[in-house]
Amino acid sequence: MEIRGIERKLLYELKSLKVAELEQLSKALNEDIASVMRASKELENKGLVKLREEWKRVITTTEKGRKALEEGFPEKLLVLGILKSETNELEKILNLVGREANIALGWAIRRGWVKIEERNGKKTVALSVEDPRKLLDEETEEEKLLKFVSKSEEVSLDDIKSKTSETALNNLRLRGLISEYKKRIWYVEITEEGQKLVERGIPESENGLSEITPHVIKSGVWKKIGFKKYKVEASGPKIYPGKRHPLREIIDKIRRIFLEMGFKEARGPIVESSFWCFDALFQPQDHPARELADTFYLKGLESKLPERDLVEKVKKTHENGWITGSRGWRYEWKEEIAKKSVLRTHTTAVSARYLQKVSPPSKVFSIGKVYRNEKTDWRRLHEFFQVEGIVVDEEATFRDLLGYLSTFFRKLGFEKIRFRPAYFPYTEISVEPEVYVEERDTWLELGGAGIFRPEVTEPFGIDCPVLAWGLGLERPIMLILGMRDIRDFYKNDLNWIRELPYRILRGV
Known part of the structure; x- marks a missing residue:
């Protein structure tokens, strides 16, 4: 059995340690991790060491945390x-x-x-x-803990828990002063056979060339020295190729699906008027969703309203129902409220803008960021992606709506789909599509859908059915991936992205 240079050093290092982390051995031997991993794999194949893989949760200080230490809490x-x-x-x-x-x-x-x-x-x-x-x-306890974490690039969560309270740890997490993620750690343990070999003394390996270079070929030195033996079955170092962020992967997939289904993409502004975000969708001006607690308003920025004719029709629809057969909301509609600028709260605003220039038959989708004034926590963000789709067709029916959604979700990789009755303010009939996620053994609600009410379509001069649906992206993907915190999407953690399966959903 031939034991080469780095393998010899590795075995002698493990003689007293018995077991050690791969990174620890890399530093002790002054060799890069890839070389130590290759040597460990070789020794494992020879029965002299065992490789063991574990996942640990580790903590590191964020930029915000470093600033708190420098400037003070x-x-x-x-x-x-x-x-x-x-x-x-x-x-x-x-x-x-x-x-x-x-x-x-x-x-x-x-x-x-x-x-x-x-x-x-x-x-x-x-x-x-x-x-x-x-x-x-x-x-404070939080300051002591943050200082402890900042002394190292990363600290094991188990080590931290033994030094502080769960309250202090949660407070630092809540404030974004520390970041937590999973890290894979390799352990190398010497076997009984390896220990006996080291105690007997490892014989020197024969010298030989380890690589072919132009000099080796031209000089003919390879004829005298020869080459070291190679084991072509041995595992090489793990290589991480470029990989898209999981949200980008899903967004691109959804875009391809809609284009394959004959839809065209529409886009709209992020800074939107209250008119397009709410009024055009028959949402009353005193609706709770329009309050500061739910919506981001832009101070000192007034939006322009569309042409006067459309504004008057929307106004009458709100006040008395106009010609829609509805009684409206029975209040005095005000232009100054409709002119208020907001960060759009849903991509349905894009669909509303498109209705003023659409002619049936037409199929449109949009994908974009939306903003809600919500408390950020493990399952909520104030900024997230939403997908929207509408079909304007004189022959469209509720069954067509279910058909479009079923086709879309099947192309996305879900086989089991069901629909539940629902209520939404600007659609009637309304449903919530659900898909069965095998990995989680659960049904997952993916948004809302329905047929736009006449109060939405009549002011635009549309007298045919308009099928509509919308869904959020982050929360369902979070559940599918088994994530514990929705904020992890935006931490730019390369280790997390590297370890994610390449195909997040079937067919992606």
């Missing part, structure tokens, strides 16, 4: 600002803190450091601790 900066300020007016204190003022205030109140009071019609902020100077000098 926002809530401490707030306390410092209160101490230095000559005023206790809330607004002026927050201006001193800067961009993260609201974050600072929230955490300071949560920790019981400050309290907000109202005096003479103005909100004031006051310290609620006896010794604020001591508070600034002492490190």
